[in-house]
Amino acid sequence: MLDNITLGQYIPGNSALHRLDPRTKIIWTGILMVAVFLLETWQEYVMMGAFILILLMISDVPLKQSLKGIKPLLFILVLTAVLNIFFIGGTPIFTIGPVKITYEGIYSAIKLFARLVMLIISASLMTLTTTPIAMTDGIEKLLKPFERIGVPAHEIAMMMSIALRFIPTLLEEAQRIMKAQSSRGADFDTGSIVSRVKSFIPVLVPLFVSAFKRADELADAMESRCYRGGKGRTRLKSIRFTKLDLSSSLIGVAFIALTFGARFIFNI
């Protein structure tokens, strides 16, 4: 049941992607996502597809693992693609009753499908090659400049890392409480929707009570270990831009220029 949820899909490795500064990865994932939405011609699609495939190959992450991210979304992907086939007008190829399948419909369905797959893969490439800690560190550093306008960068990062730490613990606890309440006669599986939702009260109340208690104790523990916010804090592993970040960013810029440059050179 709940055991199947694995958190932080990080796959240990030592590829160039693993060694990149998390900030570089976060920024470039953002850039790639925007770029994917700007794709137009099939040449651009092929370029982008090839680029992501190369990233996948150098990432040391087994192909199976990176495609896993698509699986739960496959249904939605196929559905949106199929809807595109039906609802985009143009040159009909064939018609079944009132439904017209058009050349343009199929074309845009394929494009949309490809776009979404590329989006998911590039996002999961980031999470697969970055530890949760590096990720929160990266976010903290990226948000740092916004501290002046009141963004609590350190606190956000600390909250994220505590959440990551406690999700497995709370899942385990939820499972134990469910077992205990069903031993006392609680029934989570039958009845109307209302009664099923209601049946979770005996799980949620103890879970919340315990979460608050944990929070309380954790705050004590953190305080007694001299935690006093982000000021003056050092890190065991401080993230740092290296030559690798510079060179890969240059490659990235070159790639983007190559992909979209053609459009401007030939179309203008």
Place this chain on the structure above:
Amino acid sequence: MKEMIKTIDVCYEYKNISGHNPARAVNGISIDIKQGEFVVVLGRNGSGKSTLARLFNALLIPTEGTVLIDGLDTKNGEVIWDIRKNLGLVFQNPDNQLVSTTVEEDVAFGPENLGVPPKEIRQRVDESLKMVGMENYAQFPPHLLSGGQKQRIAIAGILAMEPKCIVLDEATSMLDPKGRKEVMDVLAKLNKEKGITVVLITHHMNEAVEADRVLVMENGQITLSGKPRAIFENVEALVRAGLDVPKVTALAYELKKKGYRINGLPVTLDEMVSILKELLNSSGIDKNSKLNYSANIVRNPDANKLNNRADNEDIIVIKDLNHVYMAETTLEKKALKNINLTIKRGEILGIIGHTGSGKSTLVQHFNGILKPTSGSITVDGLSAEKKDLKELRKKVGLVFQYPEQQLFEETVYKDIIFGLNKLGLTEEETKRRVFHAIDLLGISPDLLEKSPFELSGGQKRRVAIAGVLVMEPKVLVLDEPTAGLDPKGSNEVFNILSELNRNEGTTIVIISHNMDDIAAFCHRVAVMRDGELMMCDTVDKVFTKASELKSWGLDVPQIAELMGRMAQEGYPMPFEAMTVQDGVNALDSLIKSGGIGHA
């Protein structure tokens, strides 16, 4: 030597919440703890121990009096971080003090807060992990560690701050015996090799034996203070304080009371062995004496009852039971392997085994919470694989570990009848059952209309057990019902269970790590190891196999161990003796039959 901790007439009063009288948790304590000392603070739940620990660490500031840590006053806000750097605190719940998603990041948390340069943090983390023997787990996420390992990480996290003193607030109370030993070994090492002052707050007497000094706390005050030996001499005062003494000490004390001549009181097994040798020799019993006593007077009458029950009918029959978690995945784990076990109607069966040996998995099959992967289980004629589990759950009540964590209703009464409500009983019958259960458990009727969250820990646990008892199950299964309770609270729970078994004939299955309790209260014991049932027999037969049990990482009751040691030395020893009372009976009759009576 320099004073590490000095308190002068310290009082702490919790603020008046929701109309309660302000409670003085700590009431006038003056102590000096010297640098390098290993001090154990003993006391019942609610005696103020945890408040004291928090006062040491400046998490709480005294209402009256002064706390000086390494000469620094905790009231002075400017030195608070120096105090916390010098005096680290390890908390009770191993889960709630680890902050980070990997072990090494967690250990680094303290030095990071102190602003130590990264290079040095690395060095400190590696050294600290090595000190607690966890260097191979640096990259592990904390939730995959055992309780003992988590506490060692918490200790490493404090070591990395290079403290002068470590205070442990009941840090061993949620651990199994193995985890407890791991933590104790680490503490002894830190104290001896690094000269770190250790203050261990606990209610496990055996942890106090090796201490330099023991303080006993009662109602916010220190009532006894001295070397462990001197403290344990006050057997009666300790029992009055709701505490316990090591079983060998209790045995010697009881023998003394019977008039036997024993010089001083032993605190360790070795000491008791030499005392007993002397006693037996002086009574004319030597290595060649023959055993001449009746085993019947050895075991307490309750235990003997079991023999009459041996031919009773079976209530739970388990055949070739297997259980596999997450079958056909990479995480597949065989939790139970070919278990064959029958539980007799009306018996008290203990289940022992190391953590992860499959005990909890096994009992969760009894009421259909878990389904067998293969094999069968029948409860009172009902197959536990059936779809409709209502009948089964009426027959088998299952009390999980820390059951107080399941309370959720607005009032105690509502919580107790949560399960009953689904049975469609009349209001009178419901009331009758509730009052019967609370009477048995010693819950005052005044509490029924209170919120369960207002109660003390021990009361909450009883309410949670009451919620299962009102179902009037034929079999009551309890997963570590006394975990976290102090000796008195733990004894009370066992007495309630015994009474339930005697008066109502309820079959009881208890999972426990406390071998002394198992020996005193159970008829038979099942021993689990790595998902297999290693043996299931009467208490005396199981616990005389000390060497096997030890090789499986289990303890034996201290008295049984004593008898075994004496037998090794060649003395005729009553192997059946498992508890202090058994030991007294057996030795008494042995010595009398040896021809020489009381001194």
